[in-house]
Amino acid sequence: MTQAFPGTPEEFVDDVARLEAGDPDGMLRAVASAAAQVREAAVLAAEAGVPTLADEGRPRSVVVCGMGGSGIAGDVLVAVAGQTCPVPIVSHRGYGLPAWVGAADLVVAVSCSGTTEETLSALEAAVRRGSRLLVVGAADSPLEALAAQGRGIFVPVTQGRQPRANVWSLSIPLVLAGHALGLLQAGPDVIEATAVQLEQTAVRCRPDADHFVNPAKILALQTTGCLPVVWGTSPLAGVAAYRLACQFNENAKLPAVWGVLPEASHNQVVAFDGPFAGSAAVPEEDFFRDREDEVTVERTRMRLVLLQDTEEQPQVTRRVAVVRELAEERGVAVSPIEAEGASPLERLASLVSVADWATTYLALLEGRDPTPVDAITALKQRTPR
Numbered sequence: 001m002t003q004a005f006p007g008t009p010e011e012f013v014d015d016v017a018r019l020e021a022g023d024p025d026g027m028l029r030a031v032a033s034a035a036a037q038v039r040e041a042a043v044l045a046a047e048a049g050v051p052t053l054a055d056e057g058r059p060r061s062v063v064v065c066g067m068g069g070s071g072i073a074g075d076v077l078v079a080v081a082g083q084t085c086p087v088p089i090v091s092h093r094g095y096g097l098p099a100w101v102g103a104a105d106l107v108v109a110v111s112c113s114g115t116t117e118e119t120l121s122a123l124e125a126a127v128r129r130g131s132r133l134l135v136v137g138a139a140d141s142p143l144e145a146l147a148a149q150g151r152g153i154f155v156p157v158t159q160g161r162q163p164r165a166n167v168w169s170l171s172i173p174l175v176l177a178g179h180a181l182g183l184l185q186a187g188p189d190v191i192e193a194t195a196v197q198l199e200q201t202a203v204r205c206r207p208d209a210d211h212f213v214n215p216a217k218i219l220a221l222q223t224t225g226c227l228p229v230v231w232g233t234s235p236l237a238g239v240a241a242y243r244l245a246c247q248f249n250e251n252a253k254l255p256a257v258w259g260v261l262p263e264a265s266h267n268q269v270v271a272f273d274g275p276f277a278g279s280a281a282v283p284e285e286d287f288f289r290d291r292e293d294e295v296t297v298e299r300t301r302m303r304l305v306l307l308q309d310t311e312e313q314p315q316v317t318r319r320v321a322v323v324r325e326l327a328e329e330r331g332v333a334v335s336p337i338e339a340e341g342a343s344p345l346e347r348l349a350s351l352v353s354v355a356d357w358a359t360t361y362l363a364l365l366e367g368r369d370p371t372p373v374d375a376i377t378a379l380k381q382r383t384p385r
Contacts, residue, residue, distance in 0.1 A: 230248075234309035
């Protein structure tokens, strides 16, 4: 990594003025709005009539349609509902709908901009098939027009932030819908506790909190120049792992690998024996080189970021300990982050929040503006319709 600033990395991440200068579009402010998003989304969902979804009874299934930073809302719903959910919840990322979706199913369409073509395609199909509808996105958009056509419930989303920075505005209406339908428990007390959890994380991770007591800055400093491999230790933590990998992509503009235990210990763990493990600098393998002028090649190192849930399957908990031993033996550094909170929503929020702060700091640390997604914009512009 080329250093983009004078001084040490630690000095940079503790310099609020330099952080703000590198963040002209205010991604740090957007991340700090998480708690406010939770409370606002709860009010908007109630005003839109989300609790009345229960009037028609429980659907056969819930199909959540969304892409990118909006599509994560479906994964949040799946994580919070957990394995005790009485109906299947499916995250659908793509055009149209599976053939089995019909009038007995609840289709949830989520698009922060209200113009995502794949989500509009799925919502059009749901309207034609007479599915029950919950729609979350921008007001006065094609998405809202389709919601009205299908007589669905529409929850508006406050604009001005990137979709990925609106994660709670987009997700909380779905969680409240799940609560209304009896798919999960997330009453007003859980919603407020989640907002408080996000506030507490924001205090610890704020820009003027020194790096040695700031978990997000610590993770950013640990992952700079590395290939992050992110594992969750439960299905809920796996959703946070996916979110963190996506935030490495979009905020820091870096590749990342993600997985969930125990599955990751059946395949990805073998990378501990590969070229990204071990020492960062190794001699270049050239038999004829001048041994007096040894050449070294800087090699990207893997770092395992372990998102640990407080509710894990006991055998997975034992496996986590072994994974950490194997990583240490093979020179793979590990960054553990532990979930906090009593409810599934709180625990997920605690992990996602640290991920969002850390990847924003990492982008700034490596001299990149975290907000723009130019490659996505170019891809959309060049794709014929």
